[in-house]
Amino acid sequence: MDYLKTVVPSQLLAERGSNLVVINPGSANVRIGLAQQDAPISVPHCIARRTSQVPKRNVQDQLLNSQVTTAQHMERERAYDIIASLLKIRFLDEEVTNNQFSQKMGRVDGFPPQNNNKKETIIPWTDVLEKQTPSSSSSSSSSSEHGSSLRSEDPSTEKESNVNEEPSSTGHKYRECIYGEEALRISATEPYCLRRPIRRGHLNISLYYPMQQVIEDIHAIWEWALIEKLHIPRSERHMYSAVLVLPETFDNREIKELLSIVLRDLCFSTAVVHQVVLPAIFGNGLSTACVVNVGAQVTSVICIEDGVTLPTTQISLRYGGEDVSRCLLWTQRHHQTWPPIRTDALTKPIDLLMLNRLKESRCQIREGEVEAVAVVHSYEDGVPPGSHKTRLTALNVPPMGLFYPMLLVPDVYPPPPRTWFSDNEDMLEDTWDFPRRPDMSDGYFPGSGGYYPMWENYPVFQSRPKKQDTIGLADAITKSILSTGRIDLQRKLFCSMQLIGGGALTEGLVSAVEERVLHAIPSHEAIDTVEVLQSRTSPASVPWKGGAILGILDFTRDAWINREDWIKNGIYLGSGRKYRDSYFLQAQTMCYINS
Incomplete structure (x- = not known):
């Protein structure tokens, strides 16, 4: 504690942040970086x-129905007219006559631009071919090793490596895997299938996209x-x-699977999990x-005392x-x-990318x-x-859909198969306080594609x-x-609202929320x-930054999970530690910092 009071913050970041990776995954983007960095790298x-x-x-994807029903269409139009009345603009089917709205007319590009020129530049198609040369073959094979080694369960992919659709004389071949924004910019004519592993705050599991x-x-x-982004090879992990x-929407089993990825597959020595709100x-x-x-696909509200x-x-x-971006198009x-x-925007990812940029630069x-x-x-x-080139109108209506969600009409998804989300108690609750079943063996059991964790053996609880x-x-x-339920706490919370996530960057949202x-x-x-407090850093990256600070200040590391312990036994009561201990640790750290 004395060391904490005397150490220079930059020194603490340099000492403890150089070997600490913070990962903040979401439905649309994953933010990742070293704790000593000022901001994370964000990639789709x-x-x-x-x-x-x-x-x-x-x-x-698990998309079931992208068609808007007649009832939804009528509700959307009613929501639009309610918003139009509040914003003092013309209704959905009302024509402008006699220039009656001219005195209220405003143009977003009259305000300080948010890199509008950059936002409206043409998004190029991704070059899906890679040139094989003696000098580049070794580097390309090493960079794609992690992608080519992970094969889909789809039987059709077994023969992909033997298929060369491009002319062999050119020395080019298709890239096996393409990531991030490049994956969104691939033409539908190319032999690729886009996958989004997280959808609406959960793992995107469906009959078409197995676990x-x-x-x-x-x-x-x-x-x-x-x-590729942090330059941390597997051998040094x-x-x-x-x-x-992690987002609060994730259930226990999803959190366990992501922990297994970090410790078992990515080979980190230790790991800890925090939910977004506390960081x-x-x-x-x-x-x-x-x-x-x-967020991009989920909006969550939760209180902390x-x-x-x-x-x-x-x-x-x-x-x-x-959903706001798709409403802009509508x-x-x-x-x-x-x-x-x-x-x-639903079937062409590059169109959604364009609409997102238009929304960010034009909507308010x-x-x-x-x-x-x-x-x-x-x-x-x-x-x-x-x-x-066109003149866009009613640019203040789509973001108001956050207050009138029937304007947005979110797409419909089927429920996950089997009982994947049966074990979905909130990880903030005491759902880990149970011993392992006596008929349960340690570790993992072998399967056709490797070793699978034994979370199926845990008891199932019903949740709200x-x-x-x-x-x-x-x-x-x-x-x-x-x-x-407490008036003193309610008054404090109403004056301590905090907006985070990419959607919080919408101009005018703070005053609209208040x-x-x-x-x-x-x-x-x-x-x-009521009051919305101003964020000290970008609302989109503040959870990542808070996670980095928590990781650096965690001296006792009681809540951290060792790789060997996780692979051999998982975490259970007999191990002497509980997964949710990290929340008490955060509270202790916060009390010290604010004292």
Whole structure:
């Protein structure tokens, strides 16, 4: 403790952060970096594998139905008109006559641009071929070793290595695996299948995307990031520890599988898991707050008091920034401002990438007509991208879908197969306090594709439902805080709201949250003040930064899990430690820092 009071922060970062890797995975992106770095590297959480399957699936996903029903369409139009009334803009089917809205007209590009020129540049197609030369063959084989060694369970992939569709005389061949943004920019005519291993805050398991493939893809993406982005080869991984900063939506079994990837497959010496909310408030120097995490596909709300998470306050909403991007496309098409091009955010990943950039640079929340001249692009298979200059309108409507989720109409997914999520008690609760069954052996059991962890042998508990798909963000925040039941804590939480996640970067969202939460509080509640606290760093990376600080300040390491212990026994009562001890550790650290 005396050392902590005298040491220079930069010295502490250099001493303890050089061999500590922090991984913060999400549905759309994974943020990864060394704890000593100022900010993480963020890459799309996806992988494209070469395939020879006929017919080819361009995207291996669990999407069930992307069609909007008549009832959903009517609800969406009603939600639009409600928002239009609040923002003082014309209704969905109302024509502008006699220039009646001219005095309220505003243009987003009149504000300081957020790298608008960069956002609207043409997104190039990915070059899926690699040139094999004597000098590059060894380096390319080493960099793709982690991808080619992880094969899909799809039988069609067994013969992929023997298929050479390209002319052999050119010396080119297809890349076996493509990661990150490059995977999103592959044309549908190329022999690749895109996979997103995490969807809507859970492992993206379906009949078309088996568990083993999901695990292999996560392993491959993280291995690629460690080698290509952080330059940490597998041979040196035993000298590093890992901090996993995971979303609250993950269930126990999903957390266990990710721990197995980090310790067993990626070969880190030790690892610890923190949920996003505690590193988020710790990264901002807080001890009590209502954390609102606006992610790409999931928005979650949860309260923390004195460094201790309150599980009963957790609310998870199945919508996020990507739904706002798709709503942007729907709004423009309804107003007939979108060019006559084939844009499909669900089946064409490059279109969603373009829409995300348009949303980030153009959408904001404020009253009045918000329009902007922008350049949108068409991406047709087999031809170069095209540019189309147009005037976008109602740019303040899509982000308001966070408060009126029926405007967003999230896509529909089937439930996971079998009983994968039966063991889905919240990891914040006492779900690990049970001995292993006497008929259960140590370690792993062999299977056709390697060794599988024995989590099936743990008892199954029923848990409460956490999803509240139709509730708006302001109502979710209000409901979460009021569920604490104590007026003193409620007042403190309403004045200590914290917005994190990529969606929190939306201009005008802070004031919109404050205004709408204040109106959502019932009149009989003795609360008349709300405030969103300003983040000390980027809201998108503050959980990663908090995880890095926690990992550096953790001197006792009581909650850390050794690789050998995990592979041999897992974590159970007889080991003398419990997985959730990390939460008490965080609370202790936070109390010390804020004292």
